[in-house]
Amino acid sequence: MLSLARQNEKAYLNTMSLWEYANPQKFMLVSGRALPAITVVAALCLLAGLIWGFFFTPDDYKQGSTVKIIYLHVPAAMMAINAWVMMLVASLIWLVRRHHVSALAARAAGPVGLTFTLIALATGAIWGQPMWGTWWAWDPRLTSFLILTLFYLGYIALWSAIEDPDTAADLTSVLCIVGSVFALLSRYAVNFWNQGLHQGASLSLDKEENVSDVYWFPLLVCIAGFVLLFLALVLLRTRTEIRARRLSALLARERMG
Amino acid sequence: MIALFYRDMRLAVRAGGGFGLGLAFFLLIAVLVPLGVGPEGTTLAKIAPGILWVGALLSCLLSLDRIFALDYEDGSLDLLLTAPMPLEGVVAIKAFAHWTVTGLPLTLAAPVLAILLNLPAEGFFWLVVSLALGTPALSVIGAFGAALTVGLKRGGLLLSLLVLPLYVPTLIFGAEVVKRGATGAETLTPLVLLAGITAGAAAFLPFASAAAIRINLR
Numbered sequence: 001m002l003s004l005a006r007q008n009e010k011a012y013l014n015t016m017s018l019w020e021y022a023n024p025q026k027f028m029l030v031s032g033r034a035l036p037a038i039t040v041v042a043a044l045c046l047l048a049g050l051i052w053g054f055f056f057t058p059d060d061y062k063q064g065s066t067v068k069i070i071y072l073h074v075p076a077a078m079m080a081i082n083a084w085v086m087m088l089v090a091s092l093i094w095l096v097r098r099h100h101v102s103a104l105a106a107r108a109a110g111p112v113g114l115t116f117t118l119i120a121l122a123t124g125a126i127w128g129q130p131m132w133g134t135w136w137a138w139d140p141r142l143t144s145f146l147i148l149t150l151f152y153l154g155y156i157a158l159w160s161a162i163e164d165p166d167t168a169a170d171l172t173s174v175l176c177i178v179g180s181v182f183a184l185l186s187r188y189a190v191n192f193w194n195q196g197l198h199q200g201a202s203l204s205l206d207k208e209e210n211v212s213d214v215y216w217f218p219l220l221v222c223i224a225g226f227v228l229l230f231l232a233l234v235l236l237r238t239r240t241e242i243r244a245r246r247l248s249a250l251l252a253r254e255r256m257g
Numbered sequence: 258m259i260a261l262f263y264r265d266m267r268l269a270v271r272a273g274g275g276f277g278l279g280l281a282f283f284l285l286i287a288v289l290v291p292l293g294v295g296p297e298g299t300t301l302a303k304i305a306p307g308i309l310w311v312g313a314l315l316s317c318l319l320s321l322d323r324i325f326a327l328d329y330e331d332g333s334l335d336l337l338l339t340a341p342m343p344l345e346g347v348v349a350i351k352a353f354a355h356w357t358v359t360g361l362p363l364t365l366a367a368p369v370l371a372i373l374l375n376l377p378a379e380g381f382f383w384l385v386v387s388l389a390l391g392t393p394a395l396s397v398i399g400a401f402g403a404a405l406t407v408g409l410k411r412g413g414l415l416l417s418l419l420v421l422p423l424y425v426p427t428l429i430f431g432a433e434v435v436k437r438g439a440t441g442a443e444t445l446t447p448l449v450l451l452a453g454i455t456a457g458a459a460a461f462l463p464f465a466s467a468a469a470i471r472i473n474l475r
Contacts, residue, residue: 147422147425150418150421150422151422153418154415154418154419157415157418158406158415161409162408162409167408167472167473167475170472171469171472174405174465174468175405177465178423179422179423182422182425182426185425185426185454186425186426186429189425189426189429189450190425190429192429192430192433192447193429193433
């Protein structure tokens with residue numbers, strides 16, 4: 001068994017194709033090696049970024065120290081959207097190439113993305129209260145995030161409602177694709193519907209007016225930390241799903257024999 | 258296809274509980290909201306477009322699970338799957354039949370309820386136009402949700418959780434048309450966007466719905 005695993009690893013190193021991960025065994029092997037490292041680096045990045053951001057950056061001249069919530073708010077909001085994009089890609093891969101790991105990864109990413117969305121909404125409310133004088137406003141960005149939350153809820157609910165795993169994977173993938181189109185439509189519809197309080201993008205690479213470098217570098221570290229945290233959580237949850245699948249397969253085999 | 262349409266219409270009208278129920282629900286919303294908000298005409302006139310559109314949306318939601326569930330239970334959906342007609346066409350026809358028994362009556366009844374909600378007279382025309390253009394999208398999107406949940410025993414609540422977020426763009430543009438129409442502002446932009454959503458949903462969603470039904474009947 002161990003030598004087979006070694007051979008598999010060699011084969012993986014030789015070919016270096018992305019699709020090698022689609023084999024659950026290889027996925028488990030590689031992700032098992034990578035997960036501790038990713039977790040440690042994510043923790044280091046988050047610790048360093050948050051401590052740097054909270055204690056070693058100056059207060060903003062207008063916003064005072066409340067500006068520092070940016071180190072949680074912006075990375076969480078970015079990852080909330082990126083998690084949905086990752087789910088969309090994984091769903092497409094499942095529908096086209098029928099790799100089970102891909103469907104399980106999409107399933108694993110759902111609750112993580114929902115959590116990031118809720119973090120972004122909560123930190124936004126805490127930031128908005130002193131700055132705008134209100135916890136909530138029907139601003140386009142805020143509203144589209146709330147709608148994104150509903151999309152996540154529906155996606156997760158559909159996964160848990162269907163018993164047959166392949167049917168569930170197929171139907172949630174279809175929902176994810178259709179949902180992406182409608183989420184995008186909602187984003188523009190909401191833009192049309194109301195003008196907002198929220199500032200525009202302040203991190204674009206091609207804009208004149210961006211956030212100052214003093215805040216930018218710790219923010220970059222925090223974003224890296226959130227990306228790695230997302231990766232670690234998704235890998236961990238995917239591994240759990242694969243193990244749960246193996247367990248139910250073993251149980252089914254036992255019942256048969 | 259026409260035979261299927263007539264069959265669905267007959268089932269909807271004669272089976273009871275589907276045809277009038279949505280309309281009665283719509284009426285109830287138009288009665289309950291003033292009771293909750295208060296009888297001031299200016300307040301009601303201000304919220305009337307939104308209330309009427311949300312009411313139409315919820316009444317539409319009420320009968321969605323009937324699009325496929327009954328056919329799934331008695332096995333006629335399996336027959337339709339093996340019929341010479343493509344399943345996409347079946348879905349489109351069934352969504353159209355659903356619109357004829359829910360969206361169309363809602364559109365026709367809306368001006369009467371608009372009187373109850375004190376909508377300004379200029380808004381009546383735009384209310385009917387926006388509902389006529391927007392409710393087909395509600396039926397098509399709803400058919401997609403119904404197709405996703407057709408195999409589930411208690412899919413009703415899940416269906417509303419899946420479908421309502423998909424209704425957001427239609428609701429926004431539909432209510433915007435009425436709001437602008439009632440105040441005499443220019444209505445073309447939201448109207449065109451609303452029509453665009455309906456056309457796009459009617460063109461593409463039957464494929465997604467048919468795929469979902471095939472998966473569910475596997």
